[in-house]
Every structure is written in C-alpha cells, then in structure tokens.
Amino acid sequence: MPLQTQQKESNQMTQATPLAERILHEGATPLQLNPRQHYYIVPDFYAQAAAMRACIDEHFDKPFAKSGPTHQIWDYWYVPNLYTYLRTDPKHIIPARLMHMFHDTLTHWAIETLGLSNVSNPYLSLYVNGCGQGVHNDAKNGRWAFVFSLTNWERRKFTGGETIVFRDENYWETNKIMQPSAGHSFYDLVPSLFNQLVVFDDRAMHAVQPLQGTMDPREGRFVIHGHIREGRLHVQGSLSQEEVERVVQEAQLEIQNRLAKDWGQNYHGLATFRVWVDSSGLVSSVQVLTDRILRIQPQGPAADTVSDMIIATLQSMIFPSSADVTRITLPVVVNNTL
Numbered sequence: 001m002p003l004q005t006q007q008k009e010s011n012q013m014t015q016a017t018p019l020a021e022r023i024l025h026e027g028a029t030p031l032q033l034n035p036r037q038h039y040y041i042v043p044d045f046y047a048q049a050a051a052m053r054a055c056i057d058e059h060f061d062k063p064f065a066k067s068g069p070t071h072q073i074w075d076y077w078y079v080p081n082l083y084t085y086l087r088t089d090p091k092h093i094i095p096a097r098l099m100h101m102f103h104d105t106l107t108h109w110a111i112e113t114l115g116l117s118n119v120s121n122p123y124l125s126l127y128v129n130g131c132g133q134g135v136h137n138d139a140k141n142g143r144w145a146f147v148f149s150l151t152n153w154e155r156r157k158f159t160g161g162e163t164i165v166f167r168d169e170n171y172w173e174t175n176k177i178m179q180p181s182a183g184h185s186f187y188d189l190v191p192s193l194f195n196q197l198v199v200f201d202d203r204a205m206h207a208v209q210p211l212q213g214t215m216d217p218r219e220g221r222f223v224i225h226g227h228i229r230e231g232r233l234h235v236q237g238s239l240s241q242e243e244v245e246r247v248v249q250e251a252q253l254e255i256q257n258r259l260a261k262d263w264g265q266n267y268h269g270l271a272t273f274r275v276w277v278d279s280s281g282l283v284s285s286v287q288v289l290t291d292r293i294l295r296i297q298p299q300g301p302a303a304d305t306v307s308d309m310i311i312a313t314l315q316s317m318i319f320p321s322s323a324d325v326t327r328i329t330l331p332v333v334v335n336n337t338l
Helices: 003-011 018-026 049-059 096-114 241-262 303-315
Strands: 039-042 075-079 083-088 123-127 132-136 144-149 163-166 187-190 197-201 206-208 221-229 234-237 267-277 283-291 326-334
Touching: 039 187, 049 096, 096 144, 096 197, 096 221, 096 283, 241 303, 241 326, 267 303, 283 303, 303 326
Parallel strands: none
Antiparallel strands: 039 197, 075 083, 083 123, 083 132, 123 221, 132 206, 144 197, 144 221, 163 187, 163 206, 234 326, 267 283, 267 326
C-alpha cells in the first residue's frame, strides 16, 4: 500500500479504549512533521530556558571577581578552516537539575516526534567575533543533530551566527546547473532565536555563519547541541517490553533480508514508526514519524518503495494477545554505518 495511504490511515486511528485514550494524551506529538523533511525548527521549546540563560549571564558577571576552576572550563576548539569556537560541559555553568530537566524534555520530544530515544550528553558552545563552523556533516555522530539556542538574538550586537543547512536536493538534477546561483539557492540560514530548537539529519551538509561584531561573551551566540539516535524500543500499554522486542526483532530481520536480497546497498538511512497493536495481537495502525531512507546509487526504484515494504512488514506482525492496546515506537535502519 502506498506510503501516503498509510499516513492517511494512521491519522484516522481509532481511540477505542480508555487505555488508548490515555496513551494518546500522555504521548501527544508536540510537532506534526513532514516525514521526509531533513530539518525542523521548534520555537519556544523549553519552559526553563530563561533560567538557563540567567546562569550564563551570572557566570560572566563581574569578571574581575572570578578566578580558579569556575572559569577555567572552556575548551577553545580550533580546527584550521573548519571549527573556531569555545565549548564546555553545560553543567559547569547551568545547574545539573536544569540540565537533567532539559535532557528529559528533549528525550520525550525525540521519542514522540522523531521516534528515537537516545539523546547524547550535550555541549554548551559560545561564539564571539571570528567564531564559526565550516561546511561539514556529522554522519558518524548520530541520526539527527540538535541545536538549542540560548542566544539573546533579538538584542544581538553581531552579524552572522546563523546555522546553515544545505537543501535536501541533488544539485545535478535541478535547474540550478543552467543559471547562475549562489548562497540561499543552495542552503537555508536558520537564525539562533532564543529558546529555539533546530534538528537536522546528521548526514546533511551544514555550517555556522562566521560571527562578527562582539567579543563580549554575554552578547555572543550560545547554543546547547548534540545528537539523537536510536535506542531501545519505546513501549506503552498492555504488552511487555520483552514480548514486543521478540516480535519486532523477527520483523527487523525479515526487512534486512529483503533489503539484502532485492536492493543490496543502494539505500541508506533510517525511518521511524508508531505501531498500534490491539488486544488480539494484530497491528491496527502504522504511522510514519520520519522517513530519511535515501537512495545512494542510481540503481533501483525510488526510496518510497523501500518504505512501503517496511510498512507492509510491520503491518503483518502478530503479537501475543493482551488485555488492551499497546503503542510501540520503533526505528528501522537501512544500510547501518554508525
């Protein structure tokens, strides 16, 4: 069945029992995504952002009165022609309680929205005059990168500092090759607005626009950043984690065997799904959360064909019967290189 049809059916999912209604309420997705999109912007992400920012301002207040280990914490990360900025463990500046709350909030968001449960311990980075990042990708670091801004962007005294995210397109298959193009024709500039979360496919080419105009750290660009990837399946409802994992592992093996047999190494990426299982053990709904499976060789059908095969395999799973519904959030990896 076509991918679009599956997505349409998933949006019409029945809420037949109180347990299903409770799971939906507790796990309401905070952002409805286009599953194929390669980056997302989430404004007003964290309720305690102002408290985190206050800790940064206090850290840099009264510089003559500061000394010793409270300030000898910044790593000046310089790689010629690539990276120039300062970074540290945010817990040196922001209380562990606030960081744990932030990490929990981001993990919940990642499970509900991206279908992934493993959020790395982040860095806190500072950009002042001359700092920036050259074009690169982070294909070995995770599935999605996250950048959470604590920058006073509206009051900034610098230029630059935007995150550059290149378009998700094949340059040689666009009309850009037939006309002069530059800058925004190839990438988007994402400003580091305060309390804004940006996530993007770790394989995407990206950079940070060089910052010019201030050496005062309080007026610089502050971001908390790291990576998100797959972890253990996330299960809610009547079935146990072990019962779900046994069935899903069989389905995953079937998917990998089919990929190897029919398409070899022509595709790469990850898709995430939300699967609802009714009390009889049959799958009642499969919702595509994200689909970043891409064709990396010219051979073979479009990547949607792979996604449709995965959906059909997930729909055919049979679980043990149980007292009520179960909601499963799971990733499917294609041609894993992490």
